[in-house]
Amino acid sequence: MKLLVVEDEMQLADALTEILKRNMYSVDTAYDGIAGLDNALTGLYDCIILDIMLPGMNGLDVLRNMRAAKIHTPVLLLTARSEVEDKIKGLDIGADDYLTKPFVTGELLARVRALTRRKGEIVNENKMDFNGLALQKNTCSISWGGNDVKLSLKEYQIMELLIANPKQILPKERIIEKIWGYESDVEYNNIEVYISFLRKKLAVISAPVQIKTARGIGYSLE
The missing domain is CATH 1.10.10.10 (Winged helix-like DNA-binding domain superfamily/Winged helix DNA-binding domain)
Structure with missing residues (x-):
């Protein structure tokens, strides 16, 4: 499966990319919202891990543009902010799940697995x-x-x-x-x-x- 990580904290982005690759995913990385949207609009990805606070274009605007372009790729939003209104806004725009930083790697992987399952199908993850x-x-x-x-x-x-x-x-x-x-x-x-x-x-x-x-x-x- 192919994933896209959009995260401006390079250390975190590169660490996430390495973890995902070790778990057998093919991963592309973008460090700002404009590059992230450019990648997302290709429709190549099985899941997108998207930070909200990004330079160039914030994650919520990236998500709005994706959904407006009929890109239905599952999106997991990442943010350091835990306010309920941010979660609601992201989910209303079209996010599929939400994870607040800092997070446990195992939970991130579990959420990615859940988002990449075929709808209604019982899957053996391994x-x-x-x-x-x-x-x-x-x-x-x-x-x-x-x-x-x-x-x-x-x-x-x-x-x-x-x-x-x-x-x-x-x-x-x-x-x-x-x-x-x-x-x-x-x-x-x-x-x-x-x-x-x-x-x-x-x-x-x-x-x-x-x-x-x-x-x-x-x-x-x-």
Whole structure:
């Protein structure tokens, strides 16, 4: 899953980014409201962690502009202010949840997991499944029929994206945007290398699952 952190306190922003990456999320970071809105309007993100007090444009205005542009990405507001009226204002504008600084990392992660669940679906937070092929978050591995193999972070993120979009062709551009970021200069051959690694690992565990190539377009999990 891809997250956006919009926070002007660089130490906090970078610490949050590192924590989220360690928990297998792909993360982009913006340090002011204008850059945050620019990122948010791409519609690439599964969740946005948004501070209220930001230079350039405050978090509430970022949120207003997002919702006006029909960007429905779940938003978790962060603020050092705990006044009830700020919480009400943020939720009324369109925030999905609210967390007051300072906060416990475990609570932040739990709130992100809650916001990124599919509505109405009961989810095992550590496992995704595709026809018996299991992607395990806590061990960063895939398994089939009692066999399992470890994945690198990028392999895990690509497999997660494929499983989340079964039998759909994911364009290479979309994969780069979701995994590396929309401003990344990553080449298509980088994706091809990781897809090759994943195919070999699927073969190692004898999984009857294929990553198919749509020539000139992208990849799908079949």
